[in-house]
Amino acid sequence: MFPLHRGRRLRVNASIRSLVRETTLSPSDFMFPMFVAEGENVQVEIPSMPGIYRYSVDLLVKEIRELFSLGIRAVNLYVKASEEVKDNTGKEAWNPDGLMQKAIRAVKAACPEMIVMPDVALDPYSIYGHDGIIKNGDIENDSTVEALVKMAVSHAQAGADFVAPSDMMDGRILRLREGLDAAGFHHVGIMSYSAKYASAYYGPFRDALDSAPKQTGEIVPKDKKTYQMDYANRLEAIKEALWDVEEGADMVMVKPGTAYLDIVREVKDAVNVPVCVYHVSGEYAMIKAAAEKGWLDNDQIMMEQLMCIKRAGASLISTYFAKEAAIILNKK
Ligand code: PBG
Numbered sequence: 001m002f003p004l005h006r007g008r009r010l011r012v013n014a015s016i017r018s019l020v021r022e023t024t025l026s027p028s029d030f031m032f033p034m035f036v037a038e039g040e041n042v043q044v045e046i047p048s049m050p051g052i053y054r055y056s057v058d059l060l061v062k063e064i065r066e067l068f069s070l071g072i073r074a075v076n077l078y079v080k081a082s083e084e085v086k087d088n089t090g091k092e093a094w095n096p097d098g099l100m101q102k103a104i105r106a107v108k109a110a111c112p113e114m115i116v117m118p119d120v121a122l123d124p125y126s127i128y129g130h131d132g133i134i135k136n137g138d139i140e141n142d143s144t145v146e147a148l149v150k151m152a153v154s155h156a157q158a159g160a161d162f163v164a165p166s167d168m169m170d171g172r173i174l175r176l177r178e179g180l181d182a183a184g185f186h187h188v189g190i191m192s193y194s195a196k197y198a199s200a201y202y203g204p205f206r207d208a209l210d211s212a213p214k215q216t217g218e219i220v221p222k223d224k225k226t227y228q229m230d231y232a233n234r235l236e237a238i239k240e241a242l243w244d245v246e247e248g249a250d251m252v253m254v255k256p257g258t259a260y261l262d263i264v265r266e267v268k269d270a271v272n273v274p275v276c277v278y279h280v281s282g283e284y285a286m287i288k289a290a291a292e293k294g295w296l297d298n299d300q301i302m303m304e305q306l307m308c309i310k311r312a313g314a315s316l317i318s319t320y321f322a323k324e325a326a327i328i329l330n331k332k
Helices: 007-011 014-020 057-069 099-110 141-158 172-182 200-209 235-247 258-270 281-292 298-312 322-331
Strands: 030-037 043-046 049-056 074-079 115-120 133-135 138-140 162-165 189-196 251-255 275-279 316-319
Touching (some): 007 014, 030 099, 030 322, 049 057, 049 200, 057 322, 074 200, 099 115, 141 172, 189 235, 189 258, 235 251, 235 258, 316 322
Parallel strands (some): 030 316, 074 115, 251 275
């Protein structure tokens, strides 16, 4: 009887392995998160994210054309707002001539087929670095949601294909859908950050936007745990994703990625919309740091993590490795 089964027959060489491979990656699986800065001809590397830059709109557009030529079909945009425009209402977020709105218009003009998904959350515009309006020492849910609707409609007016609320306020997907529809933007989709955990993996991102929660006068929560999820929880992620689908989300997201692949699979099995996974800044930084030390191989770890995220159930992966991985995939 020994051995009745020989699993190694399907691993004998690269050809047979390629025939039985269950998951594949392609550049159109990726979305590239990009940081936008004021000014012209500006390209500033983020210290904790080697190879990732804040671009002024003129250079952003150039980079996006290149990404498109590599097969990448979606970008997530985040802005670094200047200190002068920050307050506790977030009103700069829906300024028709704000940095985000200018960036969306420029990208859609230069590369109309690139799907543009601006971030919808108040933190880049908040003097407190929080994703909502502060009242009595906490983040006020419903007034924040009304602000997010104005923000999303202004993104749609600028030409956004999707809006991507990353704030984790309750009920925002329903209000965003209603608000977009009322303004005539039935075709603008919503990719909801549904299961976004309160995670230390976001550290480098907050460096990029200078958006970490801070005490500026009023006492505010030192972290985002009253709105982002507790990483001890699993059922809560499914609940949040199902609510968002019910409220009208076209896609849902799980964030971060690699440490949360159990959640990715469970959400994938629970919903009938595409599941996006955000392979976040800290995940990127860890690989870059280890590779710099020569302790891990950048390209191999990158491809392994991206493949495993896809295998877990991701339809789309938002990753700072999008360009690097696309270049490697295009060579194959
Ligand atoms: C904020 C936002 C964050 C990220 C995306 N949108 C940070 C936060 O919630 O503090 C993190 C992304 C990353 O770490 O790459 N609305």
